[in-house]
Amino acid sequence: MVYHISVEWVVDFYQESDGRAPVEEFLDSLRPVGRAKVLALVQALKMHGPDLPFPYSSQAASKIRELRTQHGKDKIRILYFADTRRIFILLHGFVKRSAKLPPSDLAKAEARMERHNQQISKRGKTS
Numbered sequence: 326m327v328y329h330i331s332v333e334w335v336v337d338f339y340q341e342s343d344g345r346a347p348v349e350e351f352l353d354s355l356r357p358v359g360r361a362k363v364l365a366l367v368q369a370l371k372m373h374g375p376d377l378p379f380p381y382s383s384q385a386a387s388k389i390r391e392l393r394t395q396h397g398k399d400k401i402r403i404l405y406f407a408d409t410r411r412i413f414i415l416l417h418g419f420v421k422r423s424a425k426l427p428p429s430d431l432a433k434a435e436a437r438m439e440r441h442n443q444q445i446s447k448r449g450k451t452s
Contacts (some may be wrong), residue, residue: 336371337412337413339417348403351417351418352364352418358396367415369381370413385404386435389431390405391405400420404418416437416438417433417434417437431440
């Protein structure tokens with residue numbers, strides 16, 4: 326007999342030092358159908374982890390990946406990465422208007438990833 330164990334991955338929101346979660350704020354700004362599509366993608370990421378295939382997830386740059394969906398002409402993207410604890414952190418959400426990933430959006434995600442990693446590192450030293 327073969328047993329298959331399904332393990333859900335952990336997905337969390339990046340939080341600023343003041344407690345704000347930019348991706349949660351982005352989700353709140355979306356129309357209900359667009360929000361539902363993104364939340365379904367987040368659920369798929371929890372179920373499939375790093376095996377979530379294209380076109381739902383793709384490599385953006387370095388350690389950053391993007392969740393991808395579309396509502397009408399809006400290309401909705403969530404940039405995320407897996408931290409050292411193997412938790413997916415949702416860094417930045419935006420609506421993409423062109424084929425290329427805007428450098429300013431990537432820069433925001435990279436800065437948030439760096440701040441998140443610094444926070445994790447500090448917590449590890451104080452434990």
